[in-house]
Amino acid sequence: MTVHLLLSAGRGPQECAWAVAGLVAHLESSAADPDSPRGESARLAATPIESARLAATPIESARLAATPIESARLAVTRVESVPGERLGTYRSVLLRIDGPGAAEFAAGWTGTLCWQAPSPYRKVGRKNWFVISQPVSLTVPRTHFAEDDVDFVPCRTGGPGGQHRNKASTAVRATHRPTGLTVVVDTERHLSQNRRLAVELLRDKIARGNEASAQAAVTARWQIHDDLVRGQPTRRIRS
Structure with missing residues (x-):
């Protein structure tokens, strides 16, 4: 089974990106350690900044060729990332x-996540940082076009073009059966040319x-960034 999970800082400050x-x-x-208590918070061996630096990438908004973390049960691969400041x-x-x-596993990481740690960028201040985590679908429905799926019907159209055009069925109405899309072409004097067009x-x-x-799918995914609700997290992680 494969699940895609998007973690986003929303429109929060730079500490949320951290x-x-x-x-x-x-x-x-957690995914790499099958014996870890996946339903509970655990302390990382490295500090958050050290862990983040190990995972850093200079490629902004690009697909990553990261090696998946293999475990006895799960493999986690970073597919895409947008770096912070x-x-x-x-x-x-x-x-x-x-x-x-x-x-x-993904269900346990879905919703508002709270990272509890003092900010590395401030001497004093808040210690709760909220991140939205939601499963997303990368499957985009696509329509395959094949000329065999098109029905052609010769027809006549009025307008200028001479006696041949007005009397002969040189225009064509083409309908793509799977989608119901229909076009009528009468720009040429010959049926075969109108059919090709x-x-x-x-x-x-x-x-x-x-x-x-495809663009609608990307837009829907980016809307998750605005779904962050701070407070009442579904999971708390203390560093």
Whole structure:
């Protein structure tokens, strides 16, 4: 089983990006140790900043070629990240969790997470930093275009073009059966040419529809950044 989990600092201060790094490191540590109490908080062997520096990347908003953390049950891979203002911090990290029990493990890390630690950037101040964690789907529905799925019907259209165009059925109505998209083409004097143009129009419409679906999926994923509710966390991690 595979589950994708997005941890985001939302619109919080830079300490929240530091908290994302610490929580990701802790999640990876928990997944890598099958004997760890996954339902409880545990202390990291390294400090949050040390753990974050080990996981740092200079590539902003890019896919990471990170080696998955293998364990007896789960493997965690960093798929994508957006670095924070400070080295070793993250505004968001997208994780892929693989293996039996991945859904149950991810459920324990879903919701508002609280990283409890004094800020490394302030001498005094708050010690609770909140991060949103939500499962996301990377599957984007796509429509495959094949000319065999198109029905063509010759038809007549009015307008200028001469006696041949007005009397002969040179125009074509093309319908893509799976989607119901329909175009009518009458720009050429020959049926075969209008048919070819109709195919290209349908192909372009379906390609633009696929692009819109992909963009909508990205937009929906980014909306998670605004879903952070501070307080009443589902999980607390103390460093």
